[in-house]
Amino acid sequence: MTKTDDRVLALDLGTSSARALVLSAADAAPIPGALARHKISPTYGHDGSATLDLHEYVEGLLGCLDELQQNGQLDEIGAIVLSSQWHSIVALDNKGGALTPVITWADTRTVDLDLGTAFDEPAFHTRTGAWLHRLYWTRRIPWLLASESPAAFAGLPDLVLERLTGERVTSVSIASGTGTLDLATGAYDDEALDIAGVKPDRLPSIVPTGWTGTLRAEYARRWPGLVGVPVHPPTGDGAASNVGTGGYDIGTAAVTVGTSAAVRVVHPIDDAPELPWELWRYRVDDQRAVTGMAFSAAGNLHAWLTGLLQLESDEPTGVEIGASHAIAIPFMAGTRPPATVPGGSGVYFGLSFDDTAADLLAASLQGASLEIDRGLRQLDALFGRKLDVVLGGGGIDASEWWRRCLTATFDRPTTVCAEPEVGARGAAAIALGLSPSPGGEHLTPVPADAERVAGLRDRYETLRALAVQASAI
Structure with missing residues (x-):
């Protein structure tokens, strides 16, 4: 349990910037001067593409932590939390390497799906909270399967969490933004996965809200104050922003x-x-x-x-x-x-x-x-x-x-x-x-x-x- 005199390291994975900042654990108020920002420049194309460079994004975020470390801001950290943009997706090879850039919510490339008259989209929308729209993985994954040979799929926050902890998992909040979650059960929706053309083992495992990981050993020398600090599952930025407001x-x-x-x-x-x-x-x-x-x-x-x-x-x-x-x-x-x-x-x-x-x-x-x-x-x-x-x-x-x-x-x-x-x-x-x-x-x-x-x-x-x-x- 985080002590009220501890501080919280928050990583905010936005579309226009990646930020690392330190907050008070008592009231989530920012610590003055404890903010580092890395500007993000999405790449837009005439084909409707709207992507982020995964390597550049992650390295920029890690550089934000280096900046806080240099300024002595990573001491007395009791928890690491993440807020992230919803809806992103990356196609991965069988070794977990990225086959594509980060495809963002603004990307309009897609494929048409003909599910016939048996598909009940109102019932699907009620169950998943989403529509059969290019914003969601139900349309993204078939498009990626048609152009790549991916072994798995993950979102930006899932891959950031994997880089930090070594575990490729996702939260119920981030998973809900993919359009493939049964909202009532908190598990992947069978019909959504059938539409996408994948099994659950090709997507990040969903962990409960109380799950925590810890930073990988390679970061012990880089940020010694964060060794053993619990890393909480990411929250979708819309949900986090509501609570934070x-x-x-x-x-x-x-x-x-x-x-x-x-x-x-x-x-x-x-x-x-x-x-x-x-x-x-x-x-x-x-x-x-x-x-x-x-x-x-x-x-x-x-x-x-x-x-x-x-x-x-x-x-x-x-x-x-x-x-x-x-x-x-x-x-x-x-x-x-x-x-x-x-x-x-x-x-x-x-x-x-x-x-x-x-x-x-x-x-x-x-x-x-x-x-x-x-x-x-x-x-x-x-x-x-x-x-x-x-x-x-x-x-x-x-x-x-x-x-x-x-x-x-x-x-x-x-x-x-x-x-x-x-x-x-x-x-x-x-x-x-x-x-x-x-x-x-x-x-x-x-x-x-x-x-x-x-x-x-x-x-x-x-x-x-x-x-x-x-x-x-």
Whole structure:
């Protein structure tokens, strides 16, 4: 059992960076100055590929630990935890070597599957929380089997864990993001594996939440303070971010804005409400699930526009919330399932010569807010209440205007998480049984802002429907 005066080493395996940071074991608060970051640059191709170099990624992460070691930050570590991007996959040879780069959630390469009329996808979705979509291993593995001769498959967090401990295992949380898990049993789903064309022995073994490993002997000299320290199974970044933001009960929705965005609710897996077709459901740990909706355009949209428009400020200065005449449908990176809008489908409606760069940024952030609001309203209906909302993530931390815009769009008070490293914080909280509070400012919607946004909603939904239709042409 980790002592409260120990510290926690958290490894956060993101799409745009790999990070190692040290947290307090008492409350999962970051230790000032104990953060090392390795920038990740995904490779995108015209064929729809979106990949990461596995060797470069892992070596960069290990370099983060070296940096913390050099700064004397790896002393008194009582636990090592991991938060990781969901959905990644790597094809492996019979010696465990990588045959492919890390294929990320953004990769659109796939094969079509004809399962006939006997396949009941609604029942499959209810059982696994996923759809038969290219995001998941049910479609990834058949595509890889058609182009490679793999002996096994694993995700990025599984291979990082293997590099650290020598054991290729996965958690129920990471496995749920593959779309091959039976959510109720916590084991691989037989039908999902049949669709993928593999047996369980070709995938990482699923270990319980309480499992721990230890670092391999080769790291004893490199990081002597970590010898014998328990390494906990990784948590999917969405689940970790919810808990780290402070959204870990059935009455609270967490809205996190990072590279992408999501709105989710953590709840017990037992007696969970029936899953609507539009929402996904994954696992947090052995006892809890997380239900929500994800969006492909968020912090990436903000970063792209501020660079493209060469704005002096990251904020749409001078533009009132809900006042932009332009309507932006933020499908630049397509949509997540079950919708099938491809990347490159972003649209602006109603542009005029008097629109400024700030107007375009405001319209895009407003469009992203309205997309997230669509998910929040579905979660309200699912759980039978108007949910409390906490906001967290790097995008939330970076933009005061966006925080106020989200609050006005939701038309309810919100609480901001004061800690931007919500994934690492949540992974530590899950491993140690903590319940961190948001700790940030409380926002209330400005009535005039909320009224303007409400006036946009019907027009937005009409134009969004047109954008979806146009994307299919």
